[in-house]
Amino acid sequence: MAVTAFPASTVRQVNDRANMLRRYLEDYIALNPYLADRIRRRDERKLERQLEDLKARHLRLADELTVTHDKLEHCQERLAGLETPSWYEVPxxxxxxxxxxxxxxxxxxxxxxxxxxxxxxxxxxxxxxxxxxxxxxxxxxxxxxxxxxxxxxxxxxxxxxxxxxxxxxxxxxxxxxxxxxxxxxxxxxxxxxxxxxxxxxxxxxx
CATH class of the missing domain: 1.20.120 (Four Helix Bundle (Hemerythrin (Met), subunit A))
Incomplete structure (x- = not known):
């Protein structure tokens, strides 16, 4: 499939146009408190969801750590039961x-x-x-x-x-x-x- 090549001047014009539109949007948001508040609330909700996800992950890791610790204690008890008693001497x-x-x-x-x-x-x-x-x-x-x-x-x-x-x-x-x-x-x-x-x-x- 043939690829259309655009002149460099056209690419620069598109980039300039995009940057201008982005500045217009930023200025509009800055001048519109309601829209700015909605965007801020959206970001806060996103952060809250991320925080909840982190808390849930922390709880899962804590549970896994508890299970691992219990398994380790069990293995240590079994190992202690298999250790050679050094005290056993025949009088x-x-x-x-x-x-x-x-x-x-x-x-x-x-x-x-x-x-x-x-x-x-x-x-x-x-x-x-x-x-x-x-x-x-x-x-x-x-x-x-x-x-x-x-x-x-x-x-x-x-x-x-x-x-x-x-x-x-x-x-x-x-x-x-x-x-x-x-x-x-x-x-x-x-x-x-x-x-x-x-x-x-x-x-x-x-």
């Missing part, structure tokens, strides 16, 4: 009461616990506990059996003293043998209970 008096194999197993369980390997740590502790319960049964003429059965029989014989309830709870984590837990995976809470119970029982009871 020497407990280690001294264990035979070499039990001592090795318990130290392995503690190492597994420190790296959040809950199920291996609980299973190893269960093996030590199972062996100790079997020994206590044989020493007192009680027929050994599954972990839960041994805890019940020893408790009925009054040999577990005040530790019976705690041991019964630990026993629920295993079906019959320590290598057959009732749940596929242990969490930190269950593993802590198993490990702590074993250490206390070896120290005070077994």
């Amino acid at each position: 020497q008096q407990v280690l001294d009461k264990l035979d070499p194999l039990e001592r090795t197993r318990l130290l392995e369980a503690v190492q597994a616990y420190r790296v959040n390997a809950w199920t291996p740590a609980a299973a190893v502790c269960g093996m030590i506990l199972e062996g100790r319960l079997q020994k206590l049964c044989r020493e007192n003429g009680i027929r050994p059996g599954g972990i839960g059965d041994m805890i019940r029989r020893l408790g009925e014989a009054g040999l577990l003293e005040s530790y019976y309830q705690n041991l019964a709870q630990v026993g629920e984590f295993f079906r019959h043998r320590a290598t057959h837990p009732t749940s596929e995976e242990f969490d930190r809470e269950k593993t802590t209970l198993v490990l702590t119970s074993l250490i206390i029982l070896v120290r005070d009871l077994f």
Whole structure:
């Protein structure tokens, strides 16, 4: 399509005409208070709408910030739950009461616990506990059996003293043998209970 070229003088004339009309409009507005007021009100309404939009956006951002903050707190709580407990040390008096194999197993369980390997740590502790319960049964003429059965029989014989309830709870984590837990995976809470119970029982009871 052909483009019509206008002479430069014509373009200047158009620009001059537009500038003149703009000045006429500005002068007219300046001399007409009613029109000037309407234009000012229009601009004010436009600014008010922009202000309302900014307020609404601020509220949306505040809500998003609150949700993000809640998510961050939740993540921090989960992270705190996964942090390795630096306080977990086995007392020497407990280690001294264990035979070499039990001592090795318990130290392995503690190492597994420190790296959040809950199920291996609980299973190893269960093996030590199972062996100790079997020994206590044989020493007192009680027929050994599954972990839960041994805890019940020893408790009925009054040999577990005040530790019976705690041991019964630990026993629920295993079906019959320590290598057959009732749940596929242990969490930190269950593993802590198993490990702590074993250490206390070896120290005070077994």
